[in-house]
Amino acid sequence: MAEQLRLYSYWRSSAAYRVRIGLNLKGLAYETVPVHLVRDGGEQHGAAFRAANPQGLVPVLQHGDRVLRQSLAILEYLDETWPEPALLPAAAYDRQRTRALAQNVACDIHPLNNLRVLQYFERTWHVPQPERDEWVKHWVGEGFTAIEAMLCGDAGRGRYCVGDTPTLADCCLVPQLYNARRFGVALETFPTLLRIEQACLALPAFDAARPERQPDCPPPQ
Known part of the structure; x- marks a missing residue:
């Protein structure tokens, strides 16, 4: 069985939006874990989320036991792990x-x-x-x-x-x-x-x- 993908996201975060598009283009199923960036001062500042990303930023993508940060780096990881369809051209x-x-x-x-x-x-x-x-x-x-x-x-x-x-x-x-x-x-x-x-x-x-x-x-x- 493939390792589960879990995306820590906020609905209108543009950085998380980028990663959602990339996951969808690859046809990859994933679980969304909402992180509310405004409520109660911002859930991204809590100790639990900071353990996943010390920057306190979304998105974070968990792939099995691997924790991936920074949207562009995550998208390139997806492209290298699941090459088709490619997000980066061949030339x-x-x-x-x-x-x-x-x-x-x-x-x-x-x-x-x-x-x-x-x-x-x-x-x-x-x-x-x-x-x-x-x-x-x-x-x-x-x-x-x-x-x-x-x-x-x-x-x-x-x-x-x-x-x-x-x-x-x-x-x-x-x-x-x-x-x-x-x-x-x-x-x-x-x-x-x-x-x-x-x-x-x-x-x-x-x-x-x-x-x-x-x-x-x-x-x-």
């Missing part, structure tokens, strides 16, 4: 392009707008909500402008970020677009990103990973 140049796009989101956009950053602004510097929202909009806009230009200038671009098969880059882009809408980022100047998102969300693997389809998503008010 070295295409793999580089894929990683560059993924890292633009995961390393440059997302860390500036993560929950812990916004909470620090609020609790330590007492930055008002409108200014925190403008911070998010600015850095998402900067990142999306660069990604749009990279994609439009890439002769090898296809239906998805790199070619006609979803890759690691798409796993990162779609959740970041979801986050952008949460903060009211204007997206009409990014038509290529929106076209790729539409193509991705038409796939069952992406559709099933949506935040509103997760077991810990609160019911509509």
Whole structure:
């Protein structure tokens, strides 16, 4: 029997969203273990979760007795453990392009707008909500402008970020677009990103990973 996969996740965490997409693309069954990032000060700060991830961040993927951390590293682990369908293209140049796009989101956009950053602004510097929202909009806009230009200038671009098969880059882009809408980022100047998102969300693997389809998503008010 295959070792069980258990994903410690929060329904609207974009980093956990990336990993859900990757698991679904691979056709891998997994158990979701919700970690509420806001309730009671954030369950990620508790001793039990810190034992699994000293950073106090989701996602964490448990594969048997192995504990995996950091969404991009988890996705590459999935790709190396279950090679088909591949999340990274075969050609070295295409793999580089894929990683560059993924890292633009995961390393440059997302860390500036993560929950812990916004909470620090609020609790330590007492930055008002409108200014925190403008911070998010600015850095998402900067990142999306660069990604749009990279994609439009890439002769090898296809239906998805790199070619006609979803890759690691798409796993990162779609959740970041979801986050952008949460903060009211204007997206009409990014038509290529929106076209790729539409193509991705038409796939069952992406559709099933949506935040509103997760077991810990609160019911509509």
